[in-house]
Amino acid sequence: MNIGAYVVDTRDGRIGRVMGCVGPWVQLRPPGGGREWECPDELLSPAPPGDVLRARVRAINRDGRLP
Incomplete structure (x- = not known):
């Protein structure tokens, strides 16, 4: 997996950006x-x-609503 790539966690469908790998x-x-x-x-x-x-x-959009 390349650091910075966007992937889908197939367990629950969440999208995440690869930050690193350990084992x-x-x-x-x-x-x-x-x-x-x-x-x-x-x-x-x-x-x-x-x-x-x-x-x-x-x-x-979420960040734009924060004070």
Whole structure:
């Protein structure tokens, strides 16, 4: 998995950006930032560009509402 790539955690459908790898585990972070989570490499698939764009727009909109 390339660091910076967007992938889908097939366990629950979340989109994450690859932050690093430790053994069989890949560390992921949501497109707009937030809490990282880990997923086994074999349970990841490439994220479709449209899904990444939607996730990034949601994060931008969320951040725009914060004080």
